[in-house]
Amino acid sequence: MSKNKSSESVKVVVRCRPLNRKEESNGPSGGIVQMDLRLGQVILRNPRASHSEPQKTFTFDAVYDANSKQRDLYDESVRPLIDSVLAGFNGTIFAYGQTGTGKTYTMQGMWLDPEKRGVIPNAFDHIFTHISRSQSDKQYLVRASYLEIYREEIRDLLDPNHATARGLELRESPETGVYVPDLTSCVCKSIKEIEEVMNVGNQARAVAATDMNEYSSRSHALFLITVECGQPGPDGRKHIRVGRLNLVDLAGSERQAKTGVQGERLKEAAKINLSLSALGNVISALADGRSGHVPYRDSKLTRLLQDSLGGNAKTVMVATLGPAQQHYDETLTTLRYANRAKNIQNRPRVNEDPKDALLREFQSEIARLRAQLNHRKWRSKQKKERQDDEGSDPDEDTECEEEEEVEKNAEEYVKREEQRLEREKEAIRGDRSLLADEKQRLLGEKERMMGDLRKEQEATEQLTAKYKAMESKLLVGGKNIIDHTNEQQKMLEMKRQEIAEQFRNEREMQQQMMVQDDETLELRETFTSLQQEVEAKTKKLKKLYAKLQCIKAEIQDVNDEHVRSRQELEQTQNELTRELKFKYLIIENFIPPEEKNKIMSRMTFDAEEDQWKFQPLVPAESKPLQMKKRPTSAVGYKRPISQYARVAITMGTNNRFRAENIMFLELDMNPPNTASLARLRDLNQSFPVDNFPTNDSGVHKSNSWCQNQKSLTSSSSNVSLSACTTAMSESAQ
Numbered sequence: 001m002s003k004n005k006s007s008e009s010v011k012v013v014v015r016c017r018p019l020n021r022k023e024e025s026n027g028p029s030g031g032i033v034q035m036d037l038r039l040g041q042v043i044l045r046n047p048r049a050s051h052s053e054p055q056k057t058f059t060f061d062a063v064y065d066a067n068s069k070q071r072d073l074y075d076e077s078v079r080p081l082i083d084s085v086l087a088g089f090n091g092t093i094f095a096y097g098q099t100g101t102g103k104t105y106t107m108q109g110m111w112l113d114p115e116k117r118g119v120i121p122n123a124f125d126h127i128f129t130h131i132s133r134s135q136s137d138k139q140y141l142v143r144a145s146y147l148e149i150y151r152e153e154i155r156d157l158l159d160p161n162h163a164t165a166r167g168l169e170l171r172e173s174p175e176t177g178v179y180v181p182d183l184t185s186c187v188c189k190s191i192k193e194i195e196e197v198m199n200v201g202n203q204a205r206a207v208a209a210t211d212m213n214e215y216s217s218r219s220h221a222l223f224l225i226t227v228e229c230g231q232p233g234p235d236g237r238k239h240i241r242v243g244r245l246n247l248v249d250l251a252g253s254e255r256q257a258k259t260g261v262q263g264e265r266l267k268e269a270a271k272i273n274l275s276l277s278a279l280g281n282v283i284s285a286l287a288d289g290r291s292g293h294v295p296y297r298d299s300k301l302t303r304l305l306q307d308s309l310g311g312n313a314k315t316v317m318v319a320t321l322g323p324a325q326q327h328y329d330e331t332l333t334t335l336r337y338a339n340r341a342k343n344i345q346n347r348p349r350v351n352e353d354p355k356d357a358l359l360r361e362f363q364s365e366i367a368r369l370r371a372q373l374n375h376r377k378w379r380s381k382q383k384k385e386r387q388d389d390e391g392s393d394p395d396e397d398t399e400c401e402e403e404e405e406v407e408k409n410a411e412e413y414v415k416r417e418e419q420r421l422e423r424e425k426e427a428i429r430g431d432r433s434l435l436a437d438e439k440q441r442l443l444g445e446k447e448r449m450m451g452d453l454r455k456e457q458e459a460t461e462q463l464t465a466k467y468k469a470m471e472s473k474l475l476v477g478g479k480n481i482i483d484h485t486n487e488q489q490k491m492l493e494m495k496r497q498e499i500a501e502q503f504r505n506e507r508e509m510q511q512q513m514m515v516q517d518d519e520t521l522e523l524r525e526t527f528t529s530l531q532q533e534v535e536a537k538t539k540k541l542k543k544l545y546a547k548l549q550c551i552k553a554e555i556q557d558v559n560d561e562h563v564r565s566r567q568e569l570e571q572t573q574n575e576l577t578r579e580l581k582f583k584y585l586i587i588e589n590f591i592p593p594e595e596k597n598k599i600m601s602r603m604t605f606d607a608e609e610d611q612w613k614f615q616p617l618v619p620a621e622s623k624p625l626q627m628k629k630r631p632t633s634a635v636g637y638k639r640p641i642s643q644y645a646r647v648a649i650t651m652g653t654n655n656r657f658r659a660e661n662i663m664f665l666e667l668d669m670n671p672p673n674t675a676s677l678a679r680l681r682d683l684n685q686s687f688p689v690d691n692f693p694t695n696d697s698g699v700h701k702s703n704s705w706c707q708n709q710k711s712l713t714s715s716s717s718n719v720s721l722s723a724c725t726t727a728m729s730e731s732a733q
């Protein structure tokens, strides 16, 4: 199937969940999805179409119906991928489908029920069992990270402050591809530890889900596992292979209704599924293979999955379906999407000896600590030997090559040294021939020596602890993990793998045969009579006609979908244009042109963060000169000055608000309605007239409500109340 030797296509499998209780109670019509497990086909029935209309058939690498077991899916479709990751390839599994079709069930499943554990817990088992069974000359380092993308922001689920922290950024390096620089990554030494990491992240998601509506169906979750394996190569040198595994549970693929969305909420809605629609565009661009540009940069998700789609990775996509009638459109969209993804070609390769392998860093750090420790121990051993020589007890001098013995001897030495110093102190105290201050000095000296000794011992202990902690992070093949499984279990597992493999091969062959059947039908047939030939050709014609009808229906469907999405886009565009006009109106009428120009010239677009940003007023490198430079708005004046003040100065009036930005605004008041006018009249009658505030009170009431609507700028001429806003101009610092 692959185009050339180094490339392979994305594996696409489809899974359909059983009807749930609510759907069952809706009617006895049953599902609209049929599956042929042997051929890997999905047959979709359109509940609205007439019976004569042909059903839609799609073929995939594997299909799993409502009765499928988690274990089957894992053994058949995921296990080979995890094996590749353990061999140093990058691997990605992502679940795609409408909300409620079983993406999370497939990826995570039910942790406590061994039969229902999903891809992720099974992968944990797989990875650590593999390590425990591998040869002891292999060293492993396993790390895990957990992130999610919600509204185009990347959040670190293992960071305790992730809810309040700013979204993380993405970087790209030629070596590792796209990565998240500040992402927490936890070294895991056992299944238990990695499950703990997963739990912490899941809890963070659960908290967010209770706070926000529809949260879990709108966020994408990515669990990343990095497995580094060090092993001596045939050249005698140690080589490191790094496999990276992305386990992705995507947001629900259903169309988000955008009715009545405005302003801020519109922008929000546009962001919610941006990643998913960008993913669709990337898949389309890659699948048709003609367009040179693949829009990976359009969203965070597509950037993170850049390698998994058309790059250096092996990828499995699990498309999940629901069997219910009412979701026919969504189910069809999912199947089309999945069908397109089959054509994506990846170019996976083993990541051998990458520069950023943490294992290498760990190994050299461990070697350095060990050397330091050995040196210390050697030093104390030397001292001890010297003492032993002085004490003329040569029999005690043993060869202690073993590290543990060195350690024991060092401890002994420290203890004995302490005792010796203590004894000497006693002797000094008891020695009457010494003067008091001489005694004090000697005692002080001994005290200091003891302090040094203790410090030395503490340092050694610290070093040992650091060394042990560092070393314990590395897993050694066949050593660190106790393998509970006995030989029989191992055999059983192997057999199961073999069966899965066989099943896979069989299906592939069936699929190939089906394709070839159509092609060779003609060649094999020899016709004895004209009648027979006519019959055979009529049969073929019918078959081809049916195919033609299918394709016509498909074209119609695709056209309809295209029109629908175009209408949606037009609607979004109209709403955004309306919004833009509103913002323009405000800018043109309320922001002084000079300020506007200043702001515009300072703004730059940061494509990386997808944000407009202010350039600093003073370039960073000229910071020392900062104070010498006057603000641009203060040319010719002592202080920054507003447009209003400039006009006021030239007119020679109102010096009071020189440094403020003054804007004339009309009072924002509603016209009184008749009811309140009547009440006002009542009040007027119950109070003496001269108690009422009059125009003489100094406050001029604006009567704008009874005027015709005028342009906002011209209305400033009949202003009676001035509102002053504090300076928008830059402060003088």
Ligand code: ADP
Binding pocket: 016, 017, 018, 066, 097, 098, 099, 100, 101, 102, 103, 104, 105, 106, 217, 252, 320
């Ligand atoms: P999604 O993550 O796609 O929104 P979920 O994984 O949360 O959907 O599944 C929705 C419900 O359907 C859950 O209650 C889940 O247990 C159930 N479910 C999904 N797939 C299956 C399956 N293959 N077998 C049994 N139950 C399933």
Ligand code: MG
Binding pocket: 103, 104, 105, 216, 217, 249
């Ligand atoms: Mg889910």
